[in-house]
Amino acid sequence: MRIFSRVLLLILAALGLILAVVAYYTVNPRLPDYVPVEQVHYQDQWSAADRQTYYFTPQGTQVKGLHYDWFTALELPFSDQRFATPEYLARFGFLVDPKQVPTAQNPGNLPVGFARHTNAGSNTQYLDITCAACHTGELHFKGQALRIDGGSAQHVLPSSVPTLRGGSFGQALVASLAATYYNPWKFERFARQVLGDRYESEHDQLRQDFKQSLNKFFKVAWNDTHRGLYPTEEGPGRTDAFGRIANASFGDAISPDNYRIANAPVDYPQLWDIWTFDWVQWNGSAQQPMARNIGEALGVGATLTFFDSAGQPLQGDARYPSSVRVRDLNLIEETLQRLKPPTWPEELFGAVDKPLAAQGRTLFAENCAGCHVPAVSHENGRPMQHLKMLPVDYIGTDPGTASNIADQRYDLSALQWDPVELARLNVELHPTPTEPLDLRKLSVAKGLAYVTAFVEDHAYRAAGVTPAERPRLDGYGLPIGVRELRAYKARPLAGVWATPPFLHNGSVPTIYQLLSPQDERNTTFYKGTFDYDPRHLGFQTAAFKNAFLFDTKITGNHNSGHEFRAGQRGNGVIGRGLQPQERWALLEYLKVLGGPLEQQLP
Ligand code: HEC
Numbered sequence: 276m277r278i279f280s281r282v283l284l285l286i287l288a289a290l291g292l293i294l295a296v297v298a299y300y301t302v303n304p305r306l307p308d309y310v311p312v313e314q315v316h317y318q319d320q321w322s323a324a325d326r327q328t329y330y331f332t333p334q335g336t337q338v339k340g341l342h343y344d345w346f347t348a349l350e351l352p353f354s355d356q357r358f359a360t361p362e363y364l365a366r367f368g369f370l371v372d373p374k375q376v377p378t379a380q381n382p383g384n385l386p387v388g389f390a391r392h393t394n395a396g397s398n399t400q401y402l403d404i405t406c407a408a409c410h411t412g413e414l415h416f417k418g419q420a421l422r423i424d425g426g427s428a429q430h431v432l433p434s435s436v437p438t439l440r441g442g443s444f445g446q447a448l449v450a451s452l453a454a455t456y457y458n459p460w461k462f463e464r465f466a467r468q469v470l471g472d473r474y475e476s477e478h479d480q481l482r483q484d485f486k487q488s489l490n491k492f493f494k495v496a497w498n499d500t501h502r503g504l505y506p507t508e509e510g511p512g513r514t515d516a517f518g519r520i521a522n523a524s525f526g527d528a529i530s531p532d533n534y535r536i537a538n539a540p541v542d543y544p545q546l547w548d549i550w551t552f553d554w555v556q557w558n559g560s561a562q563q564p565m566a567r568n569i570g571e572a573l574g575v576g577a578t579l580t581f582f583d584s585a586g587q588p589l590q591g592d593a594r595y596p597s598s599v600r601v602r603d604l605n606l607i608e609e610t611l612q613r614l615k616p617p618t619w620p621e622e623l624f625g626a627v628d629k630p631l632a633a634q635g636r637t638l639f640a641e642n643c644a645g646c647h648v649p650a651v652s653h654e655n656g657r658p659m660q661h662l663k664m665l666p667v668d669y670i671g672t673d674p675g676t677a678s679n680i681a682d683q684r685y686d687l688s689a690l691q692w693d694p695v696e697l698a699r700l701n702v703e704l705h706p707t708p709t710e711p712l713d714l715r716k717l718s719v720a721k722g723l724a725y726v727t728a729f730v731e732d733h734a735y736r737a738a739g740v741t742p743a744e745r746p747r748l749d750g751y752g753l754p755i756g757v758r759e760l761r762a763y764k765a766r767p768l769a770g771v772w773a774t775p776p777f778l779h780n781g782s783v784p785t786i787y788q789l790l791s792p793q794d795e796r797n798t799t800f801y802k803g804t805f806d807y808d809p810r811h812l813g814f815q816t817a818a819f820k821n822a823f824l825f826d827t828k829i830t831g832n833h834n835s836g837h838e839f840r841a842g843q844r845g846n847g848v849i850g851r852g853l854q855p856q857e858r859w860a861l862l863e864y865l866k867v868l869g870g871p872l873e874q875q876l877p
């Protein structure tokens with residue numbers, strides 16, 4: 276008996292300790308401090324109106340059904356301070372301007388990319404995470420910030436797996452939601468704020484709806500954690516886009532048998548000039564802009580219905596209702612066509628050494644242009660750049676994401692697709708398959724292509740898009756092309772100095788290191804800072820409070836490949852060794868490549 280009560284005491288003590296630790300990190304999530312900059316500098320990448328359109332046009336995503344006014348009214352778990360203040364959200368890496376004030380497009384005074392939408396037939400305003408949240412960057416130097424429109428985000432938005440350090444957005448948000456629901460005083464304050472004079476009549480309904488949303492958060496966190504779906508911590512500035520889209524669309528929405536380990540997080544690529552690329556995504560797997568954007572929206576939380584209320588798969592024209600907003604997606608896409616790359620700001624980051632840059636131009640022509648300067652043709656009213664695809668074995672960078680996309684298979688037979696019907700869709704598989712499709716073993720790219728084709732069709736009809744309008748909304752009349760190459764694309768490099776870290780998995784912090792042999796690259800470095808290193812062209816790598824330690828030894832994080840080293844080519848070695856002086860010259864040229872200063876070189 277004494278042993279029993281001792282064991283019990285021990286268990287209770289252990290539980291108490293765990294609870295205390297959880298409570299401690301809930302109150303003090305290990306987030307970097309918010310360090311306000313003196314001023315945010317915007318460049319003439321496009322007009323101020325385009326910028327606002329890009330920042331706040333919704334795309335149709337819902338954050339587990341969170342209403343916009345709930346989000347702005349939420350308090351921190353153990354204080355009555357608001358959760359959604361610019362200062363607090365900035366600590367997750369979201370972009371704010373210390374001078375920002377509420378506007379008509381951003382009434383909640385939220386960070387870049389936090390938009391809102393209502394669905395047809397309802398007044399509910401949902402929080403909507405839009406493109407700009409992931410595709411806008413910022414570089415800080417000496418207390419000044421340079422905003423990079425279309426650049427790479429450094430936030431911790433996508434992570435759905437709680438960690439002890441508590442540094443992710445989802446985890447902190449759930450802590451606030453749970454505190455609001457379970458602490459009656461907090462909930463009353465919240466309800467009065469949200470409902471105003473509708474407090475009496477709608478209080479109970481609010482509590483119900485709120486709980487539903489909270490349950491969704493719990494369910495996803497539990498699901499993703501106990502299945503171990505995301506073993507490689509994404510940290511700031513990355514997400515396993517294809518893995519998460521597949522787990523959401525084929526796992527959550529069809530069958531748990533379709534969950535796959537997603538262990539290859541990727542960086543947020545920059546978006547200037549993408550409208551001229553023949554194929555996009557790091558592995559060059561997508562062709563049609565609208566379908567690509569729909570697929571992304573489904574991954575980021577747009578609703579999608581595959582089955583009717585009796586659990587039967589939807590058929591015919593009923594396939595597939597969603598919350599994606601095709602006209603808004605098109606507006607964003609057309610706005611992006613006006614986005615220019617950033618230009619090196621000499622007044623902020625120092626003057627360009629023009630003679631050195633001119634030497635770099637020669638080195639670039641010899642060592643880089645063969646891959647990074649694509650052939651251009653003109654098709655369907657746009658310049659089209661034919662980007663070179665480099666097989667993983669040759670380029671030698673982390674093979675994870677390209678291999679996962681090529682190898683993973685998903686069973687979509689529950690959707691009861693008819694091959695004849697699939698053949699009528701605007702989908703083009705490359706290469707053309709020689710055998711009939713096996714719907715029990717579809718790749719993510721093919722499965723997603725057909726799903727988005729149905730969703731697109733349905734959304735076009737719902738939005739009254741006429742057949743004549745379709746080619747424009749699709750994007751240059753392009754079909755929904757699909758490839759699954761084990762390869763990465765070599766993109767044009769205008770403005771690349773503004774998009775650290777580098778390579779598709781963000782494993783190399785500066786361009787200087789990228790042009791150095793692998794054994795001269797950092798094997799670990801700290802991430803989550805915006806502090807720019809204008810000498811090496813990248814982010815600072817030193818430790819700072821609550822930084823994320825990036826370890827290149829972990830699966831998906833390898834920093835191999837794209838190496839310039841003496842010896843045989845292949846297996847990751849793509850060029851001759853570059854002397855440090857040559858690397859500096861190349862860096863100097865990359866600052867001006869494609870910008871107005873390039874014309875002024877001697
Ligand atoms: C949650 C973050 C997130 C949001 C929101 C998001 N994207 Fe992306 N986007 C990514 C990631 C990650 C990739 C890289 C995926 C890959 O290739 O594996 C990507 C890739 C792209 C690419 C391909 C770029 C290239 O270099 O090939 C384009 C274009 C793009 N996104 C446009 C958009 C547009 C337009 C929207 C809004 C309609 C959007 N994205 C919303 C994360 C996001």
Ligand code: HEC
Pocket residue numbers: 557639642643644645646647664665670672673763764765766768771774776777778779780786789790837849850861
């Ligand atoms: C053999 C073809 C090839 C050559 C030559 C080449 N690159 Fe690359 N480069 C690539 C590919 C492919 C990638 C993408 C690899 C990845 O993300 O895994 C890349 C990526 C990059 C990136 C990172 C882009 C980003 O958004 O993260 C930079 C910067 C870069 N290259 C610069 C250079 C420079 C400078 C040279 C010449 C000194 C050069 N490259 C030569 C193929 C090449």
